[in-house]
Structures are given as structure tokens and as C-alpha cells.
Amino acid sequence: MKRVISAMMILLAFGMFSGCKGVQTKGDVIGQPSNAAVAAGQTKNLERLAVKTLQGKGVETEAVETLSEILCTQIGYHQKFDALCPADIVAMLQNSQVSALMGACEDDSCTENLGNLLETPWVVSGSVGKVGEEYVINLTLMSTSGQQAKRRVVHTVGCKDDLVHGIREAADKLMK
Numbered sequence: 001m002k003r004v005i006s007a008m009m010i011l012l013a014f015g016m017f018s019g020c021k022g023v024q025t026k027g028d029v030i031g032q033p034s035n036a037a038v039a040a041g042q043t044k045n046l047e048r049l050a051v052k053t054l055q056g057k058g059v060e061t062e063a064v065e066t067l068s069e070i071l072c073t074q075i076g077y078h079q080k081f082d083a084l085c086p087a088d089i090v091a092m093l094q095n096s097q098v099s100a101l102m103g104a105c106e107d108d109s110c111t112e113n114l115g116n117l118l119e120t121p122w123v124v125s126g127s128v129g130k131v132g133e134e135y136v137i138n139l140t141l142m143s144t145s146g147q148q149a150k151r152r153v154v155h156t157v158g159c160k161d162d163l164v165h166g167i168r169e170a171a172d173k174l175m176k
Contacts, residue, residue, distance in 0.1 A: 048120035049081035049141075050089060057129030059160075067128055067167045071139070074171035081122060089118060115144025122150075124174065128163065135163055137170045151176075 051072040056064035065086070072085035084092075115123055126139035137155045142148065153173045157166035 046080065046082040047122060048084060048118070049075065049122040049124060050084045050115065050118050050120045051075065051086060052123060052125045053086045054125075055127040057127055059128050059130060059135070059163075063160075063163065064128055067163060070164060071124070071126075071167050071171050074168045075124065075175060078172075078175040080175055084118060084120065092118075121145055126170075128167070134158060135160060135166065137163075137166055139170050139174050141174055 051068065053068045054064050054071065059067075068086050072083050072088075075081060076083040115121060121144055123142045123144055124139060125142065126137065128135060128137050130136075134156045135158075137153075137157070139153045139155075140149050141151045143150055151174055153170050155166055155170035155173065157163055
């Protein structure tokens with residue numbers, strides 16, 4: 001019990017000195033699913049889903065790349081799709097065509113091409129940007145065959161330090 005209280009005090013103190021008032025997110029708070037099979041890397045026969053690197057709008061490139069990988073991992077926890085993370089895709093298909101599609105693909109036909117190249121019927125794309133004093137996370141789950149958005153999520157957080165928690169919550173909403 002003392003450890004829990006000490007940890008909470010440290011987190012509160014960090015929040016006061018970081019310029020961020022703790023985790024201040026807007027939207028549903030959804031817990032991270034835990035499953036021994038996911039932790040062990042076992043998957044069922046799931047449809048593939050490619051997660052593109054998020055677009056950064058006023059957020060550092062390194063942070064956006066890390067948030068993209070966190071997004072992919074969080075989607076994987078739900079066991080609805082066999083998620084291919086940006087780093088996985090680049091490792092699988094080391095060529096300039098894939099690299100170009102991962103970063104610069106914004107229109108529906110490009111998303112369909114990416115899906116066909118990776119043999120995946122689903123692609124998640126999105127962005128992380130700063131608007132005023134808040135950070136906005138936009139995610140879209142697209143079907144590559146019909147070029148249709150199945151679901152869109154917009155999630156905001158109060159400060160940069162909350163982006164990791166916010167991307168997890170946005171991924172949970174997208175997988176509902």
C-alpha cells in the first residue's frame with residue numbers, strides 16, 4: 001500500500017513540474033486489454049491490418065514514429081486483426097515503393113495500393129497535431145477493397161506528455 005501511495009505522489013509531483021497537469025484526456029477512458037496469448041505472440045487466423053506511420057503536424061518526427069508503433073501495439077492487444085506495424089512493413093518489403101506509400105500516401109487509391117501490396121484488407125492511417133494548447137489525434141480505419149472508412153476517431157489530450165496515453169485510448173476507440 002505504501003508503494004502505491006508513493007508512486008502516486010511521484011506521478012503527481014512529476015505532473016506539477018512537467019507543465020502538464022497529469023493525464024488530462026477528453027473522451028472515453030478504456031483500459032488496455034491484457035491477454036496471455038497476445039503477450040506470448042500467438043495469433044488466431046485474423047485479417048491483416050497495416051498501420052501507417054502517423055502524420056505529424058507540429059509534433060516531432062521521432063515522437064510521431066514512436067506513437068505510430070504504440071498505436072499498432074495497442075491495436076494488436078484487441079486481437080481483432082493481425083496488425084502489421086510500420087517497422088514490420090519496412091522490414092518485410094525493403095523497397096522505395098513501400099517507403100513512399102508509408103509516408104506520403106494520403107488519398108484512397110494510394111491506401112488501396114498499399115493494401116494490395118501488403119495483402120491486407122485494412123489500413124489504419126491518421127495524424128497527431130497541435131491545435132492551440134491541445135494535441136489532437138485523428139485515426140481512420142479504411143477498407144482497402146472498397147476505399148471506404150469503416151471508422152474514424154478524434155481524440156484530444158491536454159499536453160504533449162499525455163500523447164502516449166491518448167494514442168492508446170484512441171486505438172481502443174477505433175477497435176470498439
